[in-house]
Amino acid sequence: MDLLFPTGPGDQPRVDALSFDWPPAQARDRSCYRGLTPLDAHDAGVFFGRDAALGEALDALRGVKARGGVFILLGGEGAGKTSFLCAGLAPRLAREGLAPLILRRAEDGGLDALASAIAARSAAPAPQIRAAIDSGADALRPLLKTLAEKDGAPLVIAIDQAEDLFSDKHRADSRKLLSLLNALVDGGDPAVVVLYAIRPSALEKLQRDAASTQTGARLYALPALSRADLRAIIEGPLQRLPSGGLRIEPDLVDAMLDDAEAAAAPPLPLLAFALDQLLRLRRPDSALCLSDYERIGRLSGCLDAAGDRVLGVGAEGRPPDYEVRLSLLKRGLIPWLAGCDAQDGAARRRVATEKEIPATSLPLIERLAQEGLVRRLTETAEPSFELVHDAVFTYWKLLRNLLADAPRPGPAMERLKQASSDWDRNARAPERVTHAGSLLEQAEQLYAQPDALALLDSTDRAYLVACRERENREKDKTPLVPRVEVEPRRRELVAERRERTARGGGLAWVGMVAALALAGFAGWKWQMLEQQQRAGDARLARAENAIEAAILSGDKLLGELAQNLATANGAEARSMRDAVTKLADQQERLADEPAVGARLRRTQSVGLNVVAGARLMTGDHSRALAAAQKSVLLMQALTTSDASNVGWRRDLSVSYETLGDAQLAARDTDGAIASYRSDLTIAKTLASAAPDNAQWRWDMSVSQEKLGDAQLARGELQKALESYGESRATREALLAAEPKNRKWERALARSYERIGAALAQKHDTAGATAAFEGALEIYQRMARADPADAQTLLSSIVPRWRLAGLDRPRARALLGPALEILEKLAAEGRLAEDKREWLDRVKSELAALDPPSTPTQ
Known part of the structure; x- marks a missing residue:
């Protein structure tokens, strides 16, 4: 077969939307209008207006030979390339047994996106997939061959928004991906067709870097809509x-x-x-x-009208506090969700976690999500937000004006970006570390500018650390970082790395190196603070900004290390625990620094909460308790100075919650109950004042649940049941308003589990059984919606266990599927080490049951 698709009489498949089911079986309540959210394969049945273009594009694809090649889908901003690819071409190719691998969000270089796309279709473990990608085309082809749906058929790899591959950020990974794709289309089994969906402005770069586009590439330009x-x-x-x-x-x-x-x-x-x-x-x-x-506002004003509603603008005009709201909105949007590229000055969308966005701005960001201008990301490791589409930069006048007034990246940022990109592109060679002296100081001062700080990615930060270390080595006479602070840590790090290398383990030391480098960097900032204090208030403010930036960076690293510690074992766990302890010590010293500005004191309080959580992970309950108590004291002082600051009140609520966690871990149930009650009082007040604020209602549900945990630990079963019941009711209301929120759905299942545990302690077998059945039903529903979600599959084991203990006649029927889940995850390499004991435990419990009855002969 020479052509990509059959072209004989009667072989042409229908391309119109009516040939697809609607609504899709996986989402019966799906809206037929998706707003600015691009359409995907679920929306094939409502993808109208492009039938002629689909026919032409498929005809052009038929011209791509079975031996592989390149197909370019060209369309400007707002042409609908993503929807055309995902809701148009992809489902029609899938119907012919040629479902493409679609790489989304390739701005990180695309290698991770390729690995994720393969993992979604392959049974191979994730490490094996990544190893094959890193090894090159010859190693990857056998894996791709298993994904080809028909013998002799090509495999289509589609890159959405391919222009992102040519940004300076992660340029080295982009080059690796393009080189890999070039090798794949040059021949081999299976034949590979690479489809690039790209803007015209980036076409020249694609033709330069994707060598195969010089010969044999097919290009299809999306026509204007009639x-x-x-x-x-x-x-x-x-x-x-x-x-x-x-x-x-x-x-x-x-x-x-x-x-x-x-x-x-x-x-x-x-x-x-x-x-x-x-x-x-x-x-x-x-x-x-x-x-x-x-x-x-009709077509031209609909985005502006949505933004006005967020700011409270109505028929009667602007509200009295309009300027305050506008200021908060700007702080929440820029630079966290929107900013200008340091290289070309073009507006860029960014993904920001909920923690990064200022707490006082978060309610307005939530309102933007309700209006369809921002979307909440559920596939990220923690709650995150993103502007829904690049079109907001074109059509939302307010955002354009805010960006126009925002400070642009200066020469220092441009030089840093160029140097870090060059360093990364050349395998981070030491000779490419070029910032030194005053040039390095200018670059490091970017840490003191929140707008600039958001533009620094991991490559930029690593480059600055490398520059600072080189500068310190070459200036032994007057080191910028006090040796008493840095050198012992550096010697410890070298010894630990040697020990780890001798063991031959796989601990990712990059995080620890960065953490300890940050410790030295922070030490330099302390020295700078002392100089700034002598120089005057203006410089003091800049110095406090620098300390705040160091705390925020350290918080992120500490959180990541503590999370990794939760799944580490043996020697790896000991090394990881040491790393967490050292960085927590460093963060606590930063939090103890004298602070004049309220913003720094608030950041110190938040940092102490992170420290407390990390120390709980290491088992150091007494120091966790001390850090949490200091956090509460800091936030109490701030809220007393300004009781109207809603963001600070929410921060105080979180501090009380952290204190309760530390007290409960230390078995101080009375203290924990008191702290959780203080937390809940604030959470209820905030939720009542803004009933449409889903985040605050979620906070309230967590406070209710934690109070129940403390009451259960003290043996107050009825009170615990009341608290758990309130939490469940809050979460049911949240989920009713947003049924697809998997975080809330999982939390609701957890509420049922806690209620079941409390009822079991009361010897209410029927009630406990009903509660655990409710939890299991939720997990099963979630697993049906996403069968590949290992976390949901593992969560479903717990209610099965509890039900097996409550209902022995059904124990085998409950534990049998649990064993199947665990064995499947273990075979796929997706069962964490700390969960492998579950596998042995389930097998043991099944073996202890009476054998299944057999008919008498």
């Missing part, structure tokens, strides 16, 4: 709903089409956002109507 195409996009999805389910006024359709044709930029993003907004405003049993379209 009025008929736009009409299909508006009206088509309504055809898939039950008869009478949703209507749209003809006048509204005409008005939207007129506005789209008059738009200065591609109208597709605005059209998608406006339709989603209209759907949100629609009253039950009513149509999408022209009057609502006017309310949302």
Whole structure:
């Protein structure tokens, strides 16, 4: 077979949306309008307006020979490339047994995205996949061959937003990926077709770096949407709903089409956002109507209107506190979610964790998510946010103005970015460490600027550490970092690394090296603080900013190390525990530094909470308790000075919670209950003041649950049940408003488990059984939605265990599936070491049961 697809008479598959099911079986309540969120394979049944383009693109793909090649999907900003690829081409290719591997978010270089895409389709363990990628095309081909769905068929690898591969950030990884893809398309089994979805502005770079594009590449440019195409996009999805389910006024359709044709930029993003907004405003049993379209500002003003609603702007105008809200919104958006590229000054979206965004700005970011301008990421390790689409930079005037007023990266940032990129691209060779003297000092002062700090990625930070270490080695006469602080730690690190190398273990020392380097860097900052204090208040403020930046960086490293400690064993655990202890000591010294500014004192309090949590992980309960107590004292003083500061009150609530954790670990149940009650009092007050703030209601549910834990530890079963019941009710309400939130769904299952445990202690077997059944039902539902989620599969083991103990006749039926889950995860290399004892325990319990009865012969 020479062509990618069959082309004989009658062989051409249908490409129209009506040939796909809707709603999808995996998401029966899915909205037919997705706003600015790109469509994916689930939305193939409502992907209208591109039938002709799909036919043309598939015809062009047929011209790619079976021996492999390159296909370029070209489209400008707002053309809908991602939806065309994921909801258009991908499901139609999948229907022919050619489902592509789609690499999303390739801005990290793309290697991780390739590994994730393969892992989603392969039974191979993740380390094996990454090793094959790192080894090159010859090592990767056997793994890719297992993914080809038909003998002799090519494997399609699609890179969405391929322009991200050509940013200076992670450039070395991008080059490796492009080199790997070039080798794959040059021949071998299976044949590989690489599909790049890319903007015209990056096409020249692709042609330069992807060698195979010079010969044999096929290019398809997405055409502009006609009025008929736009009409299909508006009206088509309504055809898939039950008869009478949703209507749209003809006048509204005409008005939207007129506005789209008059738009200065591609109208597709605005059209998608406006339709989603209209759907949100629609009253039950009513149509999408022209009057609502006017309310949302029509096509050109719909994003601005959504932003105004977040700021409280209504028909009566701006609220009295508009400027305060605007300031908080700017602090939450810039630089954490939006900023300008240090190289070309272009606006860029960024992913920010919930912890990075200022607490006082977080409620407004949550409101942006409710309005569809920001999306909450559930696939990240911790709660995170991201602007929903690049189109917000084009169409949301307020954001454009905020970015225009924001400080631009200066020459120091540009030089640092260029140097760190060059260093990373050349295998981090020592001779590429070029910052020294005043140039290094200018670069290090970026740590004192929050706007600049957000632009520094891990490569930049590692480069600065390398520069500082080199500078210290070469300036022995007047070291910037006091030797009493740094050199003993450096000697300890060298000894520990030698010991670890001799054991031949696999501990990732990079994190520890960075942590200890940060300790030296912080020591230098302390010295600078003393100099700044003598120089005046302005310099003192800059110095406090530097200490704050050091604390924030240390918090992140300490959190990562403590998390790794939770799954470490043996000698690795001992080494990791030492690393956590050293960095916690360093962070605690930073928190003890005299602070004038309220912001630094707040950061010190937050840092002490991180220290307390890390010390609990190492088993040092007394020092964890001391750190938590200091955190509470700091936040009490701040909230007393400004009782109206909602963010500080939330911080105080978290400090009380951390103190309760430390007290409970130290078996001080009375103290823990008192701390958790203080935490809950604040959480309830905040949640009552802002009932639409889901985060604060979530905080309240955690406080209720932790109070129940302490009450259960003290033997107050009925009080514990009441607290657990309140937490469950709060989470059920949250989940009802956002049914797809897996974090809340998992937490609700945990509430049922805690209720079951308390009822079991009360010898209420029937009630405990019902509670554990409720938890198991949730985990099973989550597993059906995402069968590859190992965490959910493991969580489902616990209620099975408890139910087996409560209902012995069903024990075999409950533990049998548990054994299957554990054996499957172990075979796939996804069962953590600390969970392997579960496997032995389940086998032992099954063996202890009576053998299954057999019919009498």
